[in-house]
Amino acid sequence: MYVTTGTNDILLTINDYVNKETASYQLTDISNNTLISEIIEKIKVLKNYTYSSTDLVLYFARVECKLSEKLSTYNKSNRKTIKLELYLSKLITINVRTLQSCGTGTSRCIPFWSFCFRQNIKIKIIDTCEVRVLKQKIYNLTDESTSIPVENIVLLYKGAPLNNFLTLKESELIDNCRIDYFVPLCYIYKKKKEESDEDEDENEEKLKEHTKSEDKKVDTQQNENVKSENVNNENVKNENVNNENVKNENVNNENVNNENVNIENVKNDNNDNAKKC
Known part of the structure; x- marks a missing residue:
């Protein structure tokens, strides 16, 4: 060497x-x-x-x-x-056989009747992906998250567990090969759950839109109230000004009247003096 x-x-x-x-x-x-x-x-x-x-x-x-x-x-x-x-690297198809079982990891009990109710899932994936990527893709298609974490899922190929960190090619998985995937005794496809999530998202979006609409109405009403209040204040100011003008006019009129009275008194005094003379 x-x-x-x-x-x-x-x-x-x-x-x-x-x-x-x-x-x-x-x-x-x-x-x-x-x-x-x-x-x-x-x-x-x-x-x-x-x-x-x-x-x-x-x-x-x-x-x-x-x-x-x-x-x-x-x-x-x-x-x-x-x-x-x-x-x-190429796109290959993996045939996944789901086996209903009890337990987690490799410690599982498989009822005999579960072989009659097994399902097959076809996954298309690049053969240079790691096994854990394949496991996650399968995991996402089932409702496993309600029962066990993805780390506890075991994939078997030819009776032997697959290493998570090896690629599919390294694990010698070929196109149209078959692997076993254990699932709980009762499970549903996550597609139904996703549809439910979509409905919840839609309802939440509608609620947000309704809330925004109500907020806009409240803001509009508040603005109208503010405008009305401003108009009222302006009217009050104008009324006060008018009242003040009226008061001033009355005072002026009173002063004029007083002045006229004084002039009349002076005239009367002059007439009296003239008569005496």
């Missing part, structure tokens, strides 16, 4: 399973610091592939190589020659 020194001295052998016929070729100018995404790009250039980088998946010893990781993540022993397998 040769050990790399950190330079571009790694010889990478690619076993290509993209096409029906398996091909094998080598890549040079690779170091342990090379990103998996860069290796994918080199392969695309070499083979004239038009697939996107996310459609092409590299595996190292049945472990999927993430695009954002460096080669050193998988080549921990710093080997100078490495073999990787290249696959094209």
